[in-house]
Amino acid sequence: MKVKKIVLTGGPCAGKTTALQQIEREFTEKGYHVLIVPEAASILIGAGIRPFGPYIMDMAEFQKYVIGLQMDLENFAEKAAESETNPSLIVCDRGILDDRAYVDESDWNNLLHEFKVTNFDLMNRYDLIIHLRTAALGKEEYYTLDNNNARTETPSEAREKDQKTLEAWLGHEKVKVIGNEMSFQDKIRKVVEEIYRSLEKPYPLQIQYKYLLSELDVSKMNEIQFVKLELEQYITEEDGKETIYRKTGRGGEEKYTAITKMDTDINHERITTSRLITDVEYYQNMPPKITPIRKTRYCFEYQNQYFRLDIFENGLQLLEVEPTTEKQPVTLPDFVTIEKDVTDDTEYRNSSIFYQLNSSIQNKIKKYRPTI
Incomplete structure (x- = not known):
């Protein structure tokens, strides 16, 4: 049975955590086996493996570990989905191309070479990319890092990371950008709406x-x-x-x-x-x-x-x-x-x-x- 694999990405404090919870609840109720692939960088940082602080690691080396862990986590999710009789939905808390935003072009090309992949290979792993804009873009009063100890960005840094992350995905055939011109609840509903469309389930036709x-x-x-x-x-x-x-x-x-x-x-x-x-x-x-x-x-x-x-x-x-x-x-x-x-x-x-x-x-x- 076809497995849909979606990336939920964006800048810091963009609403990903809430969106992931809503996705799991919404589509589990609709009969889907929902698998959430956690953010690899947060796992490593939470374990004390980090590119900042007293025990700092080189960023390129850190991203190598992030990519390796991310690939393993996604592969595990795909194996689990294959054993399911119900339709499966894999939602990744960030995708591998997110890591491109944290290194320069030379280091990124070295990482591609080390993992024997191309940018197209990484894009082809996913059916849909949903990019949530950071609250630091237009909703600064709601910007906080209290819900993620792995993040340390100032609002200015958050805006920069947000843009670099989005640019890393440009060229993918299905990129949806969801900003802050709407209410937060509407923002989360928009995420769910885009997934319904990707699954080709009844929903208002996409406007183009x-x-x-x-x-x-x-x-x-x-x-x-x-x-x-x-x-x-x-x-x-x-x-x-x-x-x-x-x-x-x-x-x-x-x-x-x-x-x-x-x-x-x-x-x-x-x-x-x-x-x-x-x-x-x-x-x-x-x-x-x-x-x-x-x-x-x-x-x-x-x-x-x-x-x-x-x-x-x-x-x-x-x-x-x-x-x-x-x-x-x-x-x-x-x-x-x-x-x-x-x-x-x-x-x-x-x-x-x-x-x-x-x-x-x-x-x-x-x-x-x-x-x-």
């Missing part, structure tokens, strides 16, 4: 807005932290199923994914499943003479919202954003100029763009050529 850009201020954009991905994908159809085969590249690393979409008769829902594949399977399933979509994707956070900017080979620029609440207005980055809202325009879907590229092979779209 898409915009066609007329201009992009590259110099301003370069002032923010982003992850750059190179994407190539093609689509096949068989027996009522549409499968998107995708190659994702980042800094010399590559991963291959197959995403299958199928309409059902249950409330007219569309089921989407995703799996990792090999490069061999990716190229073997590519139809002859097909032209894949090729685009560069920039993933970044702006005003507690997660954006994806796609720039296609032909110059087409599309910006997507998923607001954290239905009533929350979208705050667009100041380095983009919007030509129009294309949220409901089917011509700007990836499938439409793909079929237009291959209209001589699969005549799915009558006409499509957006003006940049």
